[in-house]
Amino acid sequence: MSWGEFFAMNGYAWYVWGSFGMALLIFIVEIVMVRHRRTLILQQLRLTSDTEDL
Amino acid sequence: MVPWFAWSAAIMFVTGLYISFFVAPTDVQQSEAYRIMFIHVPVSILSMFIYLVMAGYAALGLIFNTRLSSMMASALAPTGALLAFLSLWTGALWGKPMWGAWWVWDARLTSELILLFLYLGFIALHASIDDPRRADRASALLAILGSVNVPIIYFSVQWWNTLHQGASVKLTGTSMHIAMQQGMYTMMLAVWLYAITISLLRVRSIILERESKAQWVSELKEIKG
Numbered sequence: 001m002s003w004g005e006f007f008a009m010n011g012y013a014w015y016v017w018g019s020f021g022m023a024l025l026i027f028i029v030e031i032v033m034v035r036h037r038r039t040l041i042l043q044q045l046r047l048t049s050d051t052e053d054l
Numbered sequence: 055m056v057p058w059f060a061w062s063a064a065i066m067f068v069t070g071l072y073i074s075f076f077v078a079p080t081d082v083q084q085s086e087a088y089r090i091m092f093i094h095v096p097v098s099i100l101s102m103f104i105y106l107v108m109a110g111y112a113a114l115g116l117i118f119n120t121r122l123s124s125m126m127a128s129a130l131a132p133t134g135a136l137l138a139f140l141s142l143w144t145g146a147l148w149g150k151p152m153w154g155a156w157w158v159w160d161a162r163l164t165s166e167l168i169l170l171f172l173y174l175g176f177i178a179l180h181a182s183i184d185d186p187r188r189a190d191r192a193s194a195l196l197a198i199l200g201s202v203n204v205p206i207i208y209f210s211v212q213w214w215n216t217l218h219q220g221a222s223v224k225l226t227g228t229s230m231h232i233a234m235q236q237g238m239y240t241m242m243l244a245v246w247l248y249a250i251t252i253s254l255l256r257v258r259s260i261i262l263e264r265e266s267k268a269q270w271v272s273e274l275k276e277i278k279g
Contacts, residue, residue, distance in 0.1 A: 009087070010080070012151055015148065016090055019090045020071075022140065022143050023093050023144070026136050027248065030252055034259070037256070038255070041263050042277065045274075
């Protein structure tokens with residue numbers, strides 16, 4: 001079996017890769033969002049602790 | 055603990071995808087389209103299971119007034135919602151070539167859609183109440199009431215005459231090829247480990263957000279620099 005045949009999925013390429021592609025996209029977006037949330041809260045906490053020190 | 059789960063999830067995903075695409079044979083009836091199963095079944099089962107875990111944590115928070123359990127429930131909700139969405143999405147992409155329709159108002163599909171709305175309702179209700187403890191209690195009630203839906207999804211294929219197929223894996227034996235089973239279980243473990251990793255990461259932020267006034271938070275090395 002060639003790579004071309006593998007990616008063609010016997011005519012079901014859109015359905016198969018659409019499923020796995022969306023799953024990958026969702027997981028990546030979720031990871032990015034969770035990391036972003038952590039960066040934001042750490043930034044905010046640093047800001048407030050700085051103002052309290054003054 | 056987080057890196058441990060993250061690395062196991064990554065290893066399981068790679069192994070699971072390898073089995074799913076290179077080891078498991080082509081299906082006689084569904085050709086290559088059946089490979090959607092390797093993502094569809096794990097995300098669907100986890101979307102139901104996470105709901106029960108979420109409702110369990112929410113109930114603990116409600117009964118024993120423990121803040122951390124309520125925070126865990128809040129951390130699980132977005133992941134559960136995304137998995138429920140993925141279940142419907144991959145199901146639609148599987149339904150189109152096999153049934154000829156992206157969507158049918160079938161018992162299994164409709165109850166899974168309700169599960170997605172329950173997750174979204176939980177998140178929205180929690181976000182709409184300013185006082186976090188009141189938000190915890192209100193959304194916990196919603197989560198507990200909504201958990202009735204999970205057995206309905208699970209048994210829908212037996213209770214009603216549906217287009218969705220019944221379970222292929224049963225306690226009494228299964229009708230699947232061994233490599234297909236291995237692929238599915240490995241992917242399920244991968245999604246499970248992923249869900250644990252991401253929820254633990256999310257709960258860490260939630261704890262910091264809600265305990266921002268606490269002494270220990272201001273003494274963290276990430277804050278003091």
